[in-house]
Each structure stands twice: as structure tokens, then as C-alpha cells.
Amino acid sequence: MKMSNSEKTANIVIYLIMFVMVLVVLYPMWYILIASFSGAAEVSAGNVILKVHDFNMGAYKRVFAMNGIAKAYFNTIFYTVFGTLLSISLTILGGYALSKSRLYGRRGLLLFITFTMWFNAGMMPTYLTYQTLNLVNTRMGILLCGAVSTFYVIIMRTCFEAIPDSMEESAKLDGANDFQILCSVYLPLAKPTIMTLVLYYMVSRWNGYFWSMILLKDDNLIPLQVVLKKLIVTMSGLYDNGSTNADTTQTSAETVVYATIVIAAAPMLLVYPFIQRFFAKGIMVGAVKG
Amino acid sequence: MxxxxxxxxxxxxxxxxxxxxxxxxxxxxxxxxxxxxxxxxxxxxxxxxxxxxxxxxxxxxSPLRGIIGSQWVGMKHFVNFFTGPYAWRVIRNTFMINIYDLLINFTATIVVALMLNEVINKHIRSAIQTVIYMPHFVSTVVAAGMVVSLLSPSSGIINTILVKLGMEKIYFLAEPKYFRGIYTAMNGWQSIGFGTIIYTSAICAIDDSLYEAASIDGAGRLQKIIHITLPGIAMTITVMLIMKIGHMLSSSAESVLLLYQPITYETADVINTYVYREGLESANYSYSTAVGLFNGIVSFILVIGANKLSHKVNNAGLW
Incomplete structure (x- = not known):
């Protein structure tokens, strides 16, 4: 079939807009990346636009020489790994039990959890709750904070509900109890959804900032995002006052910030292409029914 | 008996x-x-x-007496908030920032999803998707850090370009009039691409035979979009809109907190950032709780209202 002229123009317009969109998404990241490897003098002169000028690793050396970066990195990994484990365990337990229509009190429990999607007590009462439970400035507090997303529980429940009851019945005849059925029948079948939720939880753990900033006072406990934020504030304070523009020709406050940004964002962006297919699997569709 | x-x-x-x-x-x-x-x-x-x-x-x-033992004061904190100088400012800013976000980013997400669907080459389409989903994996702190760096008056790339073009440097983040635009752009950068996922999967679910029938009837591309694709995803759009409206008052705090400074409070300070400053920085626990409660109640009304409305309009809601 031959394309008409208007078809052709439509195609060109679409590709053009998409190209601009891709550019707008990529360029800021690209700029930060090349600037972090470039000489500070070149960066502030505005020469670094498309590629690295005066290549050097000075900014990275300074970041890693800084106190606390390694510790912050460790903390972020700790919170991400154990936090995600906690989150997904609670989500599976709740989602599974609530997927059984025979369960007494299910309607009430569902209302009990969905209500929290509609109404939130707000920042202060939540903070005071953490204080009452002695969770302020503890690792446990960060692990528990935001551990369960009601929305994901509902997705999990919808997924379990879609698995036919006959699977459960035949396992029951073999003498399996509910816990064994969950582990050996339901978990393997729900694996795609569970993987997707694990990834969602993981990303929000890795990138989480607000409550870590509020709940943690001890520098030994803070994750990377909080360190990065502190760094940006102090550094931008430095160069916006015009006091120190470039410490040397090779590194400056801002190239150090760029390097820290790269270090903080890189792990998620590097694993992302490999996990992308899980995200695209139309997982939300299930939630809409819930 | x-x-x-x-x-x-x-x-x-x-x-x-x-x-x-x-x-x-x-x-x-x-x-x-x-x-x-x-x-x-x-x-x-x-x-x-x-x-x-x-x-x-x-x-x-009072920390000594605890939550239960503290003295009742009735509506004092609410009265203070509404008669104080900041109530109108934070309510207006919250509202405006969300209107910007809805008008620009929410609409853009749908438009981009529709366009993506029109990219016929599968490989190019998935390449585009891979790229535009990416910013979702960048944290708000990193995104804000990028904004601050790129807009920096001393050496940010934007100002460098302005100077090269012979214009004056602008300290974007210190000018109240630019704040909403910057916030919306940053939010859009982070969320538009990833937001298309849900619409893409909704478009996939539309029956192919509808398109074939339309082709036979001689419908053009635009007509198909208007008469088949858009109605096909109307449900999804409604649901997303409800969720967006419901989360309107709670979502903006973190990004605003990372971008604003006292000089831009005039247009930047939203309810939740005000709650944060009053409660956690100034330790006005009760007052902050009251403002937060106001926020929560309005949110609650918005979610319930939006859902009711969508039942009426679309015969379908979130629950």
C-alpha cells in the first residue's frame, strides 16, 4: 500500500516530536555525565556542551575521598535490600489472605486498608508515631517507613484472585496447608506480578529521600540521597555566592556535584534496561479492577 | 406472646x-x-x-504530657491558620501547581502515548520507550540537583547559553515568576514518559477489528485516534485523573522542598511544605497537625468527589 502525502507528513511530524522528546529526556543526563568528567574551567567557560573537554577523574576522586560517601552507599544498599524484602513479604501475606473470598471479615479488612488510600493523617502525626515507637533515627524506622503500599497490596490481591480455585483445592486434597499452598502453588504462578512489585518497591527504596531526611539525624545512618541533597545545598551555596568558582582548573564544587549525581543515579539507570520488560507488562490494568 | x-x-x-x-x-x-x-x-x-x-x-x-494528656484548645489552630497571612498563599500555590501539572503534564502524557502508538516501526518504538521511561528511575533529589545545576547563574549551561546569545544572566530559581514553570518542567521530565505505560497497555487492549472496520470505511489516522483509540482509553484516563486529583495535595511536597528557597515562597510554598516547616523546623506540632488535617480532609473530599463524578460521567470509577 502506498502512503498518501498527508500520511507521510503525519509520520514526519510524529517522528520529529518523538525525536525532540528523546533529546529532552537524554540531554540533561548526558550533560551531567560529560561535565562530571570534564575540567572545571572548561565547564564554567561553557565549552562543555556535546562532549567531554579536558578529561579527568578529579571530581570522582574528590567524591570518594569525602567522608561518608561509602557509608551512605552502604546504607542505601542496606535499606533497599532489606526494605524491599520486608515490603514484598507484607504485601504478599496481606494480598494472599485478602484474595480468599471465604475469609470471614474480608470486606471489613478491605475497607480497613483502602481507607488509608483516601485519607492520610499527615506529616506531623506520622512523625510523632515514629517518635512514640522509638523509631526516629534508627535503621528499623527507615525499613518500616512506607513499607506497605496499599495500592500494591490491591494489585497483589487481584493477581492472586485471578488464579483459579481448582489449583488450591487439588493442593488441599494432597494435604497441604494454606501456607504451603501459598508458597508452592501461588507464588510461582504470581511470579511476574511479584517481580514487578519488587522492582517498584526497590526503585522507591533506592530513590527515597523525604522520610530518611526527616527521621535520620545520625550521619552514620543516612542514605545516599540525603548526602547528595546536603552536598548540592553546600556546593550551590559556595558557587552562587561567587566565592569559589573553580577551586582548580580540573575540579570545582559543581563538577563534584555532577559526579555525585552520576554516582547516585547510575545503579538504577544501569539495571533499568534489564528490568524494563517487567515494568511494561501492563501491571496496572489489574489494579483498575480492584 | x-x-x-x-x-x-x-x-x-x-x-x-x-x-x-x-x-x-x-x-x-x-x-x-x-x-x-x-x-x-x-x-x-x-x-x-x-x-x-x-x-x-x-x-x-506538650511533650511532657504526651498526645492524650495535652490540653484541648478547640479550633484555635484552625482559626490561626485561616486568619494568618499564609493560608491563602499556600492554598493558592498548591492549587496552581497542580493545575499546571494537570493541564500540561497529564495531557502531555496522553498525547505522547497516542503518538507512540502511531510509531509503526516496532524497534524504533521500543527504543523510544526505553529512553522516555528512564527519568522515572532517577530520584527526585537527583532531578532537582540537575535542575539546580543546569540553571545555576554562575555556570549552569542555560545561563552560559544566554550569555553567549548576548542576553543577561537570569537566576531562575530565585525568581518567583519562574517557579511554577520550573516545577512543572521537572515533574514532566520525570513522569511523562513512564506515565505512558498505562495508556499504552490500554491501547493494546483495544480490539483490532475496530481499526480494520474503520479502515474499510475509509477512516484516516486522525479519525481512528478520535473515534476508536480515545474512547477506548477513556476509562483509563478517568481512573488516572481520579488518582491524580486524589493525590494532588500530597504529592508535590518533596519536589517543591528540593527546589524552593525563601525568596520564592511567594509562588512555591505549598500546604505540605508549610506543614513541614511549621512542624519539623519550628516545632509547632499542634498547629502543623491542624494544617495537615485540613489538607487531609480536602484530599478526602477530592477523591470521593472525583470518583462520584466519574461514576456519573463514565459509569465507571475506581471502586
Whole structure:
């Protein structure tokens, strides 16, 4: 079939807009990346636009020489790994039990959890709750904070509900109890959804900032995002006052910030292409029914 | 007399039977209930205990007396908030920032999803998707850090370009008039691409035969989009809109907090950032709780209202 002229123009317009969109998404990241490897003098002169000028690793050396970066990195990994484990365990337990229509009190429990999607007590009462439970400035507090997303529980429940009851019945005849059925029948079948939720939880753990900033006072406990934020504030304070523009020709406050940004964002962006297919699997569709 | 007695006996027997059934059910499903214990405990501690703490909005919090022991003061904090100088400012800013976000980013997400669907080459399409989903994996701190760096007056790339073009440097983040635009752009950068996922999967679910029939009838591309694709995803759009409106008041705090500074409070300060400053920086616990409660109630009304409305318009809602 031959394309008409208007078809052709439509195609060109679409590709053009998409190209601009891709550019707008990529360029800021690209700029930060090349600037972090470039000489500070070149960066502030505005020469670094498309590629690295005066290549050097000075900014990275300074970041890693800084106190606390390694510790912050460790903390972020700790919170991400154990936090995600906690989150997904609670989500599976709740989602599974609530997927059984025979369960007494299910309607009430569902209302009990969905209500929290509609109404939130707000920042202060939540903070005071953490204080009452002695969770302020503890690792446990960060692990528990935001551990369960009601929305994901509902997705999990919808997924379990879609698995036919006959699977459960035949396992029951073999003498399996509910816990064994969950582990050996339901978990393997729900694996795609569970993987997707694990990834969602993981990303929000890795990138989480607000409550870590509020709940943690001890520098030994803070994750990377909080360190990065502190760094940006102090550094931008430095160069916006015009006091120190470039410490040397090779590194400056801002190239150090760029390097820290790269270090903080890189792990998620590097694993992302490999996990992308899980995200695209139309997982939300299930939630809409819930 | 005797009739009522039999009735009463029946009901009590029924009750017994019910209780027996319930007991049997609990016994049968005891493992499920055990699974629910940590889950429900989590909700009680971290969702409902804060709600219990909301009483502080009507009290003067004293750390020594605790939440329960503090003195009741009625509506004092609400009166203070609404007669104070900041109520109108933070309400207006919250509203405006969300209007910007809805008009620009929410619409853009749908438009981009529709366009993506029109990219016929599969490889190019998935390449585009891979790129535009990316910013979702960048944290708000990193995104804000990028914005601050790129807009920096001393050496940010934007100002460098402005100078090269012979224009004056602009300290974007210190000018109240630019704040909403910057916030919306940053939010859009982070969310538009990833937001298309849900619409893409909704478009996939549309029956192909509809498009074929339309082609036979001689419908062009645009006509197909208007008459088939858009109606096909109308449900999804409604649901997303409800969720967006429902989260309107709570979502913006983190990004604003990372971008604003006292000089831009005029247009930047939203309800939640105000709650944050009053509560955690100035330790006005009760006052902050009251403003937060106001925020929560308005949110609640918005979600319920949006859902009701969508039932009327679309015959479908979130629940």
C-alpha cells in the first residue's frame, strides 16, 4: 500500500516530536555525565556542551575521598535490600489472605486498608508515631517507613484472585496447608506480578529521600540521597555566592556535584534496561479492577 | 406472646449457628489469619496510630504530657491558620501547581502515548520507550540537583547559553515568576514518559477489528485516534485523573522542598511544605497537625468527589 502525502507528513511530524522528546529526556543526563568528567574551567567557560573537554577523574576522586560517601552507599544498599524484602513479604501475606473470598471479615479488612488510600493523617502525626515507637533515627524506622503500599497490596490481591480455585483445592486434597499452598502453588504462578512489585518497591527504596531526611539525624545512618541533597545545598551555596568558582582548573564544587549525581543515579539507570520488560507488562490494568 | 418467644428463640439459635460457622471458618482459615497478623499490625501502627494522633490538631501539644494528656484548645489552630497571612498563599500555590501539572503534564502524557502508538516501526518504538521511561528511575533529589545545576547563574549551561546569545544572566530559581514553570518542567521530565505505560497497555487492549472496520470505511489516522483509540482509553484516563486529583495535595511536597528557597515562597510554598516547616523546623506540632488535617480532609473530599463524578460521567470509577 502506498502512503498518501498527508500520511507521510503525519509520520514526519510524529517522528520529529518523538525525536525532540528523546533529546529532552537524554540531554540533561548526558550533560551531567560529560561535565562530571570534564575540567572545571572548561565547564564554567561553557565549552562543555556535546562532549567531554579536558578529561579527568578529579571530581570522582574528590567524591570518594569525602567522608561518608561509602557509608551512605552502604546504607542505601542496606535499606533497599532489606526494605524491599520486608515490603514484598507484607504485601504478599496481606494480598494472599485478602484474595480468599471465604475469609470471614474480608470486606471489613478491605475497607480497613483502602481507607488509608483516601485519607492520610499527615506529616506531623506520622512523625510523632515514629517518635512514640522509638523509631526516629534508627535503621528499623527507615525499613518500616512506607513499607506497605496499599495500592500494591490491591494489585497483589487481584493477581492472586485471578488464579483459579481448582489449583488450591487439588493442593488441599494432597494435604497441604494454606501456607504451603501459598508458597508452592501461588507464588510461582504470581511470579511476574511479584517481580514487578519488587522492582517498584526497590526503585522507591533506592530513590527515597523525604522520610530518611526527616527521621535520620545520625550521619552514620543516612542514605545516599540525603548526602547528595546536603552536598548540592553546600556546593550551590559556595558557587552562587561567587566565592569559589573553580577551586582548580580540573575540579570545582559543581563538577563534584555532577559526579555525585552520576554516582547516585547510575545503579538504577544501569539495571533499568534489564528490568524494563517487567515494568511494561501492563501491571496496572489489574489494579483498575480492584 | 408465644409467637414472639419462638421468634426470639429462633434468632438466638440462628445466632448460635452463625457463631458456630464463624468459629469453624476461623479455625479452617487460621493460617490465613496468622498471615494477616503482621500485615494488619503494620496498618494499625503506621496508618491508624497517626490518625489517633490527629487529636493534636485540637490540642496544645506538650511533650511532657504526651498526645492524650495535652490540653484541648478547640479550633484555635484552625482559626490561626485561616486568619494568618499564609493560608491563602499556600492554598493558592498548591492549587496552581497542580493545575499546571494537570493541564500540561497529564495531557502531555496522553498525547505522547497516542503518538507512540502511531510509531509503526516496532524497534524504533521500543527504543523510544526505553529512553522516555528512564527519568522515572532517577530520584527526585537527583532531578532537582540537575535542575539546580543546569540553571545555576554562575555556570549552569542555560545561563552560559544566554550569555553567549548576548542576553543577561537570569537566576531562575530565585525568581518567583519562574517557579511554577520550573516545577512543572521537572515533574514532566520525570513522569511523562513512564506515565505512558498505562495508556499504552490500554491501547493494546483495544480490539483490532475496530481499526480494520474503520479502515474499510475509509477512516484516516486522525479519525481512528478520535473515534476508536480515545474512547477506548477513556476509562483509563478517568481512573488516572481520579488518582491524580486524589493525590494532588500530597504529592508535590518533596519536589517543591528540593527546589524552593525563601525568596520564592511567594509562588512555591505549598500546604505540605508549610506543614513541614511549621512542624519539623519550628516545632509547632499542634498547629502543623491542624494544617495537615485540613489538607487531609480536602484530599478526602477530592477523591470521593472525583470518583462520584466519574461514576456519573463514565459509569465507571475506581471502586
Amino acid at each position: 408465644s409467637k414472639t418467644r419462638t421468634l426470639r428463640r429462633l434468632t438466638s439459635e440462628e445466632k448460635k449457628l452463625k457463631r458456630y460457622k464463624l468459629w469453624q471458618g476461623i479455625k479452617r482459615d487460621k493460617l490465613l489469619y496468622i498471615m494477616l497478623i503482621p500485615f494488619v499490625l503494620y496498618y494499625i501502627l503506621f496508618f491508624y496510630m497517626p490518625m489517633f494522633g490527629l487529636q493534636l490538631a485540637f490540642k496544645d501539644y
